[in-house]
Each structure stands twice: as C-alpha cells, then as structure tokens.
Amino acid sequence: LRKFFLVFKSWRWPNPVLLTKPHDAGYGLTVWSPQHSHRQVAPIITPAYPAMNSTLAVSRQTLQILQLEISRGHAIVDRLWKKHKEDPSAELNWDDLFAPSDFFIHYPYYLSLCIVGPTQADAQAWAGFVESRFRKLVSDLLGRSLPLSKIQLWPKKFEACVADKGALLTRAQRENSITYFVGFHVDRLRMRGNQLNVEISMNNFREWELSKFQPLVPGMDVVVKAFKVKELPRICFETFGSKEEAMKRRRQMRNDDPKRQEKRKLRRLKELKAKMLEMERKKAEKAQVKVEEESEALPNADLKRKRSEDEAEGEEPTSKVRKVEESEEKGLPENDDRKRKRDEEDVGPSPKVVKIEDPEAKGASADDDAEEPPQEQEEENQLEIALDAALGADKTREEAEADRRKLLAGEMLEESELPPSDDEADMMYTGDGARQTFIPVRRSTSLQRHHDKRSLPMEKDEIDILRRVGVTIVSDDEAKVVGGNMIHPWRRQEEPARIKGKITFKSDFDIVKLDYEGHIIDMGDDDFQPSKTWTGRKAGFEFKLGARGLGYYRTGKKVVVPSNTAY
Numbered sequence: 001l002r003k004f005f006l007v008f009k010s011w012r013w014p015n016p017v018l019l020t021k022p023h024d025a026g027y028g029l030t031v032w033s034p035q036h037s038h039r040q041v042a043p044i045i046t047p048a049y050p051a052m053n054s055t056l057a058v059s060r061q062t063l064q065i066l067q068l069e070i071s072r073g074h075a076i077v078d079r080l081w082k083k084h085k086e087d088p089s090a091e092l093n094w095d096d097l098f099a100p101s102d103f104f105i106h107y108p109y110y111l112s113l114c115i116v117g118p119t120q121a122d123a124q125a126w127a128g129f130v131e132s133r134f135r136k137l138v139s140d141l142l143g144r145s146l147p148l149s150k151i152q153l154w155p156k157k158f159e160a161c162v163a164d165k166g167a168l169l170t171r172a173q174r175e176n177s178i179t180y181f182v183g184f185h186v187d188r189l190r191m192r193g194n195q196l197n198v199e200i201s202m203n204n205f206r207e208w209e210l211s212k213f214q215p216l217v218p219g220m221d222v223v224v225k226a227f228k229v230k231e232l233p234r235i236c237f238e239t240f241g242s243k244e245e246a247m248k249r250r251r252q253m254r255n256d257d258p259k260r261q262e263k264r265k266l267r268r269l270k271e272l273k274a275k276m277l278e279m280e281r282k283k284a285e286k287a288q289v290k291v292e293e294e295s296e297a298l299p300n301a302d303l304k305r306k307r308s309e310d311e312a313e314g315e316e317p318t319s320k321v322r323k324v325e326e327s328e329e330k331g332l333p334e335n336d337d338r339k340r341k342r343d344e345e346d347v348g349p350s351p352k353v354v355k356i357e358d359p360e361a362k363g364a365s366a367d368d369d370a371e372e373p374p375q376e377q378e379e380e381n382q383l384e385i386a387l388d389a390a391l392g393a394d395k396t397r398e399e400a401e402a403d404r405r406k407l408l409a410g411e412m413l414e415e416s417e418l419p420p421s422d423d424e425a426d427m428m429y430t431g432d433g434a435r436q437t438f439i440p441v442r443r444s445t446s447l448q449r450h451h452d453k454r455s456l457p458m459e460k461d462e463i464d465i466l467r468r469v470g471v472t473i474v475s476d477d478e479a480k481v482v483g484g485n486m487i488h489p490w491r492r493q494e495e496p497a498r499i500k501g502k503i504t505f506k507s508d509f510d511i512v513k514l515d516y517e518g519h520i521i522d523m524g525d526d527d528f529q530p531s532k533t534w535t536g537r538k539a540g541f542e543f544k545l546g547a548r549g550l551g552y553y554r555t556g557k558k559v560v561v562p563s564n565t566a567y
Contacts, residue, residue, distance in 0.1 A: 002081050005074035013063065016043040022051035042066070059139035061151050073097060103154050104236045105250040107183030110227040111198065113137075114163045115180075116173040118219030123176035126213065126220045131180075133209045138182060141201040147190035154181045162233055163223040173219060181236065198224060211532055211550075527554040 011017070016037070022045060024031045029050040037043055041063050043053045058066070076097045084092060104110075115130050117123025138153045161177040163169055169177075186196070202224055210222065229250070232243075240246035254260055513521040524530050530551040534543055541552040547559045 002074070002077045005070055005077055008070050009067070009074045013042050014040060016045050016053075018045050019047040023049070025049050057135055059135070059143070061139050061143045064150060065152050100239045102249070102253065103152065103183060104181075104232060105229065105240075105246050105253065107150075107152070107185060108229055109184055109186065110229070110232060111182040111184070112162050112225045112227060113180045113182065114161050114167075114177055114223040114225070116161065116163075116169060116177040116219070116221055116223060118170075118172055118176070118217060120176050122217050122220065123178075126217075127178055129213045130210065130222060133205070134180065136209060137201070137205050141205055142182070142184070142198070145201050146184075146196055146198070147187045147192075149185045149187040151182065151184040154183070158235055160233075160235060161223075163225055167223045167225075169223070170219070173221075181232075198226070214545075216533060522548055524551070527557045528552070528559070 014037070016034070022031055022033065027050075030052075031049075032043070032045055032051045032053055037053070040053055040056065041060055042055050042058045044055045045051050046054055080092045080094070083090060113134075115123070115127045117126045134153060138151060142148070143151050158179045158181075160179055161169070161174045162179055163174075163177075202222070206222070210216075213220075230247070234243050237243045237246040240249065513523065515521055522528075522530055528546075528548050528551055529538075529541065530549055531543070532550055538552055540555055542555050543552050544550075546553050553559060
C-alpha cells in the first residue's frame with residue numbers, strides 16, 4: 001500500500017500507465033495510441049483488447065485533487081509504517097486514512113447547483129442529463145474562464161433546494177429538486193477587481209449544453225447561488241456532528257497549516273522590525289534635540305561672558321557709543337564739538353562694538369568736510385533761497401535741513417519740473433538709420449535684474465521724457481514678432497501624396513449576422529426556420545435537429561446548407 005501511494009505520488013503525468021503494450025488484433029476497433037493522446041491529462045490504459053484510456057474524463061482540476069489526496073495518503077501510510085518498524089507489536093490506527101472528507105471546511109467559497117423540474121418524472125430525467133454535463137461546467141467553463149487556483153465538485157447530491165426566494169421557484173419545483181455543491185479557491189494574483197461573474201459561464205452552459213435536452217419542458221432549470229464557508233446550510237455538516245464542531249475543526253486545520261504558520265512568523269517578524277525602527281527613530285530624535293539644546297546653550301554662554309567683560313571694563317564708553325548711534329538713527333545733525341569728542345574717544349580704548357555705517361551718510365559727511373566747488377555752492381544757495389520762499393521762515397533749522405535733503409534727493413519735485421534727459425549713455429540704440437528706436441535701460445539699485453531682452457520695465461515719467469525727445473516707445477501690447485507664425489524650412493513635413501482608388505466587386509454578397517464567436521447566424525429561409533424550443537405544430541414542417549441546427553424543417557424537402565452559412 002505504501003509503494004502504491006509512493007508510485008502515483010511521484011508519477012510524471014501525462015506519461016501513460018501501461019500493464020501491457022497496446023496491440024491491434026485487426027478486428028477494426030479503435031486502439032489507443034500515444035499519437036492521439038495529446039489532450040489526455042492522466043492516461044491509464046486497459047490491458048485487454050481493444051486498449052483504451054480508462055481515465056478519459058480526468059481533467060487538470062481533478063488531477064490536481066487526485067495528486068493532493070495521494071500525497072496525503074502516502075504521508076499517513078508512511079507514518080504508520082515507520083511506527084510499525086520501530087515497534088512491530090504496536091497497534092496501528094488507520095482511522096486517519098479512512099476519515100470522512102473535509103470538503104465543506106476546506107474551501108472558502110462554494111456554489112450550489114440546484115436542479116429543479118415541474119414534476120418528479122421530469123425532474124429525474126432532467127437531473128440525469130444535467131449530471132452528465134457537470135464535468136464540462138466545472139472543468140471547462142468555470143475552471144478555465146475564472147481566475148481559480150483550485151475547484152472541486154462534491155459528487156454526492158442533497159435532496160433539498162437551497163435557492164433564494166429571489167429565484168421565484170414554485171412549490172412543485174422546490175419539492176422536485178436536488179442540489180450539488182462546488183468548492184473553489186480564488187487565485188489572487190490573477191484576480192482583477194473583487195468580484196467573480198459566474199453568470200456568463202452559466203448562460204453559456206445553458207445555451208450550449210442544456211439546450212440539447214429533448215423534450216425541454218418549461219420549469220426545468222439550474223439555479224446557482226454563492227456561499228461562504230460560514231454561510232453553508234447545516235445539512236452540509238452532518239458528518240461532523242454539528243456546524244460548530246466543523247468550524248472548530250476548520251480553525252484547527254488552518255492553524256496547523258505550515259504555509260499559514262510561515263506567514264504568521266513573517267508577519268510577526270515584520271511587526272518586530274517596525275517596532276525596532278520606531279525605537280531607533282525616537283532615540284535619534286532625542287539625540288538631535290539634545291545636540292540642538294547644547295548648541296543653543298553655547299552662544300548664550302558666550303554672550304553672558306561678553307557682557308561680563310563689558311561690565312568689568314566699564315559702562316561709560318558703551319553708553320557714549322549708544323548715544324551716538326541713537327542720534328544717527330534719528331537723523332539729527334552733529335555739532336563740531338560732538339565730532340571732535342567722538343574722534344578723541346575713538347583714539348582711546350573703546351569696547352568691542354561693531355558699527356555698520358551707511359555709505360550715503362558717509363559720502364555726505366565726506367562732502368561736507370571737503371571744499372565744495374564754486375558751482376555746487378551756488379546751486380546750494382539757490383536751493384536754500386527757493387526753499388525759504390516756498391516753505392516760509394517759520395520752520396526750525398532741523399525741519400529746514402530735512403526739507404533740504406528731500407529737495408536734493410528729488411522727492412519734492414513735480415513731474416512738470418523734471419528736465420528732459422538727452423544722455424544717450426542711458427539708452428541702447430537699435431535700427432538701420434531709417435527709423436531710430438531706443439530701448440531705455442533702467443538703472444536699479446536692487447539685486448534683481450530683468451532678463452527679458454525684448455522689453456524692459458520703465459517708469460511713466462521716464463517714458464514721457466523719452467517721448468518728448470522724439471524716441472519711439474513700444475509697449476508689450478503693441479509689440480509684434482515678425483515671422484512668428486512662420487514654419488522653418490527644416491521643420492516642414494511633406495505630406496505624402498494621396499492615392500485615390502476604388503474597389504469594386506463583380507459578385508453580390510449576402511448580408512449576414514455574426515455571433516460573439518464570429519460564426520454566421522442562420523436566419524432561415526422557406527425550407528428551414530431556426531428555433532431553439534418547440535413552439536407548436538406548423539403545417540408542412542417538422543421540428544428536429546438537422547444539418548442546419550435545431551428548428552423546423554420542411555417535410556420531404558432535402559436539406560441544403562446555404563453557402564453563406566458556416567457550422
């Protein structure tokens with residue numbers, strides 16, 4: 001028994017299992033040959049003549065289940081054999097090998113196939129026909145069209161109907177019904193979305209397979225319903241004693257699964273790694289905060305040390321420097337006595353105070369100390385006279401000095417009083433002589449520069465001055481780029497020459513309809529009317545399955561398949 005399980009566990013399918021070599025006795029019967037077995041999954045050949053494959057109905061899905069069960073049987077028998085080898089007198093327990101199947105707790109999802117009929121006789125005939133087609137439904141339609149990793153049909157039927165009320169079944173249909181269950185695993189890698197559409201496969205099953213049953217009485221149908229393992233009815237768990245015991249065994253079976261144990265270990269390891277990373281991150285943040293606190297404490301200590309040194313040297317020089325800085329900030333003029341005293345104090349020892357001087361104020365003081373030329377002295381006298389005449393003599397000396405500085409800076413002049421500028425050094429000349437155009441350049445003391453070469457920012461007063469001189473000023477709205485809409489020769493793409501032609505057919509073609517597989521649909525003619533169901537008697541016609549499909553054929557007329565129809 002152990003060798004039996006070992007051989008079929010390690011067998012390399014689809015190599016055939018042979019007891020004798022197939023031979024042809026010459027009686028005209030078909031004999032199995034390897035040349036015609038490319039679609040057979042697990043061939044087991046009979047030894048007698050004629051040799052044939054006894055496992056022709058085995059598909060890839062059922063072979064997968066057979067291999068799992070053979071592996072499980074080998075594990076049980078091998079464990080018992082090792083136990084017997086250690087202690088020959090020990091009693092062996094074979095209950096695990098013959099234990100009931102765990103089909104209803106092994107899969108997470110299930111389908112119920114409820115076969116219903118109007119009467120008991122019709123239901124028996126209809127159920128026999130549908131059961132013979134279940135292999136194609138499970139292996140061909142559901143197994144190939146849906147992203148499933150494993151699918152299995154439970155071969156035992158239940159004399160009950162588990163369909164919903166939405167199925168709209170009559171009382172007779174529910175009484176004359178039997179139910180089969182199909183379990184399956186979903187392949188998450190091939191899954192698109194979060195739903196599986198079973199209706200397409202069931203519609204194809206009804207149209208291609210169930211429509212062949214004759215006579216098809218109204219009320220014969222197959223109702224499908226989806227279940228989760230916890231939603232199955234209690235009649236499925238009678239072998240386990242109760243539904244609660246079945247769920248306990250399912251939890252135990254899932255916990256003993258090596259794959260789930262490995263996943264649980266990996267998940268736990270991932271959580272521990274995440275916690276360790278979080279602890280290291282917190283430690284790094286604490287260290288960073290500590291370093292920042294130490295760096296902030298160091299400048300404070302240096303500042304305190306400098307203050308203590310200043311207090312030790314004396315407070316009088318510092319107070320004098322502060323008074324000088326306050327007077328400069330207020331804009332008050334300094335007397336000659338104050339300047340002389342400050343110069344004398346600067347010569348002597350002074351505290352470590354860094355003073356930022358204004359270059360404009362420095363230049364003004366330098367100009368005051370130097371001898372002024374006669375022309376600048378006359379302009380200053382005229383400005384003082386004009387200021388006294390405009391503002392009156394009731395102002396103080398400080399206010400007059402402030403107005404004098406504003407006047408020199410050009411803040412009190414009106415637009416009409418600004419003289420026109422003829423300095424061409426402030427402008428850039430462009431043109432060919434026919435028309436002169438100047439692009440004014442604005443001198444800005446800020447660090448920002450205007451990088452656009454086509455237009456530069458200007459003030460309104462500067463534009464008015466340039467226009468008075470006769471210079472043409474063009475704004476951004478009026479500027480136009482000549483040739484901006486032209487395409488360069490090297491960028492032009494030559495359009496290919498259009499070839500004008502016409503196709504004509506000498507023969508006439510019929511207009512046909514195609515189904516979703518590309519086959520032509522036979523619409524019928526005078527001798528044939530297609531019909532999937534019996535709709536009643538028709539004079540001169542008989543309902544049958546012929547060369548053109550199922551429908552009404554004219555009695556006594558030879559069936560001729562049209563040339564525009566393909567089967």
